[in-house]
Amino acid sequence: MRLFHTSDWHLGQNLHGQDRDFEHGCFLEWLLRQLKLDQPDVLLIAGDIFDTVNPPVKAQERLYDFIVGAHEQQPLLTIVMIAGNHDSGSRIELPAPLMRRLRTHALGRVLWLDDGQLDAERLLLPLPDASGDIRAWCLALPFLRPAEVTGAQLGDNYLRGIGQVHEWLIAAANAKRTPGQALIAISHAHMAGGSVSEDSERSLIIGNAEALPASLFGSTISYVALGHLHKPQKVNGEERIRYSGSPIPLSFSEINYQHQILDVKLDGETLLSVEPKLIPRAVNLQRIGPAPLAEILLQLAELPNTDLLEDLQRQPWLEVRVRLDEPQPDLRYQVETALQGKAVRLVRIAAEYAGTGRNDGADDNATLIELDQLSPQELFSRAWQDNYGSEVDEQTLKDFAELLQDVQMEREQP
Template sequence: MKLIHTADWHLGQSFHGQERHAEHRAFLTWLLDTLVARRADALLVAGDIFDVVNPSLRAQELLYDFIVSAHERLPRLDIVLIAGNHDSGNRIELPAPLMRRLRTHALGRVNWLDDGTLDAERLLVPLTDTAGETRAWCLALPFLRPAEVTGSARASHDAEDKAPNDYVAGISRVHRQLVEAARHRREPGQALVAMSHAHLHGAAVSEASERPIVIGGEESISAALFPPEIAYVAMGHLHRAQQVGEPRIRYSGSPLPLDFSEVSYPHQVMEVTLDGEALGDTQAIPVPRPVAMHRIGPGPLDRVLAELEALEDDPALERERWPWLEVRVELEAPIPDLRARVETALKDKSLRLLRLERRLPRVEEDAAAARVDLQALGPRRLFERTWASRWGEPPGEEVLADFDRLRQEVLDADDGDDSAREARP
C-alpha cells in the first residue's frame, strides 16, 4: 500500500504580520492532486496542522475544505491527523465524529484507563487498501504535554525508565504501551506505521522558527522507542526534512518555508510504499513553492541596493503571489533614511518587503545592547542577555530549564482556557 507523509502545515501562520492563506491553499490543492496522481491509500499529517491553538476561521476552513474534497475525489483514502505542540488537542478532536464519516481520524489527546494504563486502542487506526482490507495499523501519537504523562497515577517508575526527567520518562512509557498494544492488534501480513510529533535525539533543528517543545533539548527522545518491527516512523515538529538514523525514520519537514532561514531547505512530502509488513520504498516529492522568498545580503548598502535593482520582476503576478523579501544591510554608521532608500530601489517592483535588518559593527555591540531586534533575538536569548546584564554571568542550565517551563506554560495558557470553556455546560 502507498502512504503520503506530511507535517507542520501551520495553517493560519502570520508571516511578519502578513497572511499566507493563498500559499496554504495552493499547497493543499497541489497535495490533493498528488494524492490522486499517486493513487495513495492513506495520508498521514504528523502535527502542527495549525499555527496557533486558536486558529482563524479561514485557517480552519482550509483544513475542512481539503478533507471534504479529498473524500470526494478519493472515497477510500484514509486520513490520519495528530495534534502538534502548536495545536489545541481539544480543537483537533472536536469535529472527530463528523470527520470519521469522511474516513478521517483526528487524534489530539491521550486518554488513560482507570488502572492508570494508556487507552491505546483509540490511538490505533486501521489503514486499508482500495479493496477495504486492513493492510497496516497507524500508531497515531499526538504531542504529549507534561500534564498528560507525568504524575503518580500515570507513572510507574520501573527499571525501563532511564530517561533524564519525568517528562521524557512519561513519553517513553506511552510509546512502549502503544507499541505493545499494536503488537497484539495486528494480524500476520499487516504493517505497523508510527506517527509522532516530537524531537528525536540527533535531529537538526531550525532555531529561527521552531518553538522548543518544552525545555530546550531536554525533551528530545530516542529513536530506539520505535523498534525494528515498525516499518515506518512518520515524524513531525522539525521543519527540515531529514532521516534520523535509519531510512524508515523520517521527518517530512514543513511543506513551505516558515521563516527566511528556511529558504534553502528542501520542502517536500514523503511517499512511502509498504510491502506486506515491511517498508518497500520511500520517495521525496518536492513541493512547488507558490510564493517565492528572497534574502538579500548581508552586505554593504551599495551592494544590497544593486542586488535589489537586479531582482527579476513579474508585473502579471496577483498581489497575493508577490514574492516575500528580507533585506540585511551591514552598516558602518547609522543611516536614518535606510528604509526609504531600500523602498526606492523596490519602487514599482512586485515584491513585498517584510523585514529590513540592520547589522552594526561589532564595536557597537555594547552600545546597541538596549536597542535589540526582539523578533530576531527571541525570548530565550533576550532572557539570557538580561540575566547576564543583571548578574554578571550567564544563567545556568537549571535557570534556563525553569525559564523554558514557564514560557511553555504561557504558550499553553490559551489551550487550557479553551479546554475549560469546552468543559462548561
C-alpha cells in the same frame, strides 16, 4: 499499501505580519491533485496543522475544505492527523466525530483510564487498503506535553514518561495486529540528531531534557512519520524514520532546500520505498545581503520591475540584510524608495552593525537581533544576564520552561 506522509502545514502562519493563505491554498490544491493521481490508501499529517493554538477562521476553513474535498474525490482514503506543539490538542479533536464520517482520524491528546493505564485503544487506528482489508495499524502519538506523561503512575521525569507511553502503545499494537499487518507510527517530536531550522521551530526541549532517541521506535515499527522539524530528513540515517518537512518555507532560513511530501510504499510489514514528491513553490522567498547599504541599493535597483499582467500574489517575499557602520535613521526610506515599482514584497529589513568603534567591551561585530528571531528561553536568558550580570543556571531555565509550558496549555483552551 501506499501512504503519503506530510507534516507542519502551519495553516494561518504569517511571515513578519504578511498572510500566507495564498501559498497554503496552492499547496492544498496541489496535494489534492497528487491524491487523485496516485490514489494512496492513507494520508498522514504529523502535527503542527495550524500555526497557533487559536488559528484564524480562514485557516480552519482551509483544513476542513481540504478534508471534504479529499473525501469527495477519493472516498476510500483514510486520513490520520495529530496535534503538534503549535496546535491545541482539544481543538484538533473537537470535530473528530464529524471527521470520522469522512474517514479522518484526529488525535490531539493522550488519555488515561481510571485505573491509571494508558488509553491505547483510541491511539491505535486501523489502516485499510482499497479493498477494505486492514493492512496496517497506525500508532498515533500527538505532541506529548509534560502534564500528559507525568504524575502518579509515571513519576516526574518527562523523558521517562514519554518512553513509557511509547512502550505501552507499541505493546498494545503488537498484541492487536495479525501477521503481515504493518505498524506505522505517526509522531510529533524532536528526535536526537535532527537538523533544526533557525527561525521557525519552537523549541520542544524542556530545561535540561534531551531530544528523543530513535530507539523509542523498535524494529517492529515498519515506518515512523515524524513532524516538527521543517527540513526533510532521515533520523540517524534510518530509511524508516523520517521527517517529511513543511510544505512551504516558513522562514528565510528554509529557502535553500526543496520542500516535499513523502510517498511511502509497503508490502505487508516490509518497507519497499520512500520517495519524495517535490512541492512547487507558489511564492519565492528572496534574501539580499548582508552587504553595505550602497551595495544593497545597487542590488535592489537590478530587481525586475512589476509586470501588471502577473499575479501580484506570486511576487517574492523579500528580506534585506544591511551591514552598517553607524545607525542610519532613514534606512527604511532608502530601501523602500529603491523598491518602488519592483516585483517583490518587502517583509523585513535587518541591520547588522560592524566596526562601531565602541570601547565599552562590547563585541565590535555585534548584530542587531529582532525579538521575533529569539525563542522565549533566549529572551529569558538575555534578560537574566542584563539584570544579574551572570548566566542563568540550568535549574532556573528548567523552571522557566515548565512555567512556559503551563502558560501555553492555558492558551490552548478553545
